[in-house]
Amino acid sequence: MQDSVVLLKMDDFLNWGRKNSLWPMTFGLACCAIEMMATGAAKYDLERFGCGAFMATPRRADFMIVAGTVTLKMAPRIKTLYEQMAEPKYVLSMGSCANKGGPYWQHGYHVLKGVDEVIPVDVYVPGCPPRPEALIEGVMTLQKKVANERLLRDKWVKNA
Amino acid sequence: MHKEIADYLNSVVSGAEAKALEAEVGDSSVLVASEHILKVCQALKDSDEHQYNVLQTISGVDYPEGVGEDKTPVIEVNYMIASFTKNTEIILKVRVPRGDDENLPKVDSVCSVWTAADWQERECYDLVGVEFVNHPDHRRILNPYDWKGHPLRKDYKAQEVYQGMTVYPEDKQNIPEQDFIVEQNKLNDEAKAAAKKAREEAKKDN
Numbered sequence: 001m002q003d004s005v006v007l008l009k010m011d012d013f014l015n016w017g018r019k020n021s022l023w024p025m026t027f028g029l030a031c032c033a034i035e036m037m038a039t040g041a042a043k044y045d046l047e048r049f050g051c052g053a054f055m056a057t058p059r060r061a062d063f064m065i066v067a068g069t070v071t072l073k074m075a076p077r078i079k080t081l082y083e084q085m086a087e088p089k090y091v092l093s094m095g096s097c098a099n100k101g102g103p104y105w106q107h108g109y110h111v112l113k114g115v116d117e118v119i120p121v122d123v124y125v126p127g128c129p130p131r132p133e134a135l136i137e138g139v140m141t142l143q144k145k146v147a148n149e150r151l152l153r154d155k156w157v158k159n160a
Numbered sequence: 161m162h163k164e165i166a167d168y169l170n171s172v173v174s175g176a177e178a179k180a181l182e183a184e185v186g187d188s189s190v191l192v193a194s195e196h197i198l199k200v201c202q203a204l205k206d207s208d209e210h211q212y213n214v215l216q217t218i219s220g221v222d223y224p225e226g227v228g229e230d231k232t233p234v235i236e237v238n239y240m241i242a243s244f245t246k247n248t249e250i251i252l253k254v255r256v257p258r259g260d261d262e263n264l265p266k267v268d269s270v271c272s273v274w275t276a277a278d279w280q281e282r283e284c285y286d287l288v289g290v291e292f293v294n295h296p297d298h299r300r301i302l303n304p305y306d307w308k309g310h311p312l313r314k315d316y317k318a319q320e321v322y323q324g325m326t327v328y329p330e331d332k333q334n335i336p337e338q339d340f341i342v343e344q345n346k347l348n349d350e351a352k353a354a355a356k357k358a359r360e361e362a363k364k365d366n
Contacts, residue, residue, distance in 0.1 A: 109318035
């Protein structure tokens with residue numbers, strides 16, 4: 001094993017590392033955040049997927065779980081946090097409110113109708129709030145997306 | 161109890177026009193003239209007999225069609241105060257005309273009596289639009305500072321765009337689908353009525 005050689009594409013190698021150490025940002029807005037905490041805690045153990053290291057700063061985070069109702073007051077702050085994250089960055093929208101305004105879609109004068117109005121979203125997790133299993137599936141979907149990316153090829157190979 | 165307090169206030173504060181509102185259902189209260197609320201609160205707190213030393217909450221209520229028989233549109237500010245030494249509670253009310261965005265109704269701040277009034281009055285200002293005169297920190301508390309309007313007023317219209325964000329994006333409103341559901345419900349109701357009629361007729365035949 002020590003002398004063996006593994007041949008693989010650079011992109012695959014990087015993606016393998018990236019997808020198994022997706023660090024989310026410590027960031028919760030409402031009741032979805034409680035489910036997110038449950039997901040991170042011992043019973044559901046998000047760390048099994050390499051996603052348990054909740055970073056307390058956007059600079060060290062790989063993706064952001066928008067867990068909860070995005071009010072109009074909060075929306076510009078979320079945008080700032082997103083802009084502070086280092087590339088490549090991903091957004092997981094968790095729960096009905098972050099997806100599309102949830103129960104506030106018609107009479108919520110103060111609620112943004114979906115966080116995708118201000119920042120691009122990669123994965124939507126439906127539910128009100130979603131169970132931890134649903135969030136884990138969302139994270140795994142994001143991992144699949146990361147695994148299929150070709151960052152180096154897109155950057156260095158012309159007309160790829 | 162409300163009657164005694166109203167009498168006490170009338171004897172201590174001249175022009176208080178305190179009136180006991182005895183409710184058959186719900187909570188009774190004492191209505192006072194809005195321009196004397198500060199003196200009234202101070203008197204209730206300072207009196208040895210009552211000792212209302214705690215302000216529990218201040219709430220604003222919008223009555224665009226008036227209260228009861230009186231049809232003048234008003235905003236009512238309710239002060240729920242309590243005495244922890246005498247173990248009593250009372251609701252004080254003042255009524256002010258609704259005014260409009262440029263000309264908000266004015267009530268004296270009671271922050272100098274109970275410090276707890278600070279955030280309560282800010283909330284009342286933010287959501288119902290009552291200006292509290294001599295408030296130490298008169299800002300909005302829940303909505304952003306550049307917000308327009310006072311959301312708990314009955315005639316409140318949400319702004320269409322806030323800081324470049326559309327509040328109700330057209331592509332995210334599924335009102336036609338809702339119409340479809342209404343239509344469906346109507347068809348279901350008709351089908352149910354027809355089935356019921358058929359059942360009844362079948363019964364009659366038997």
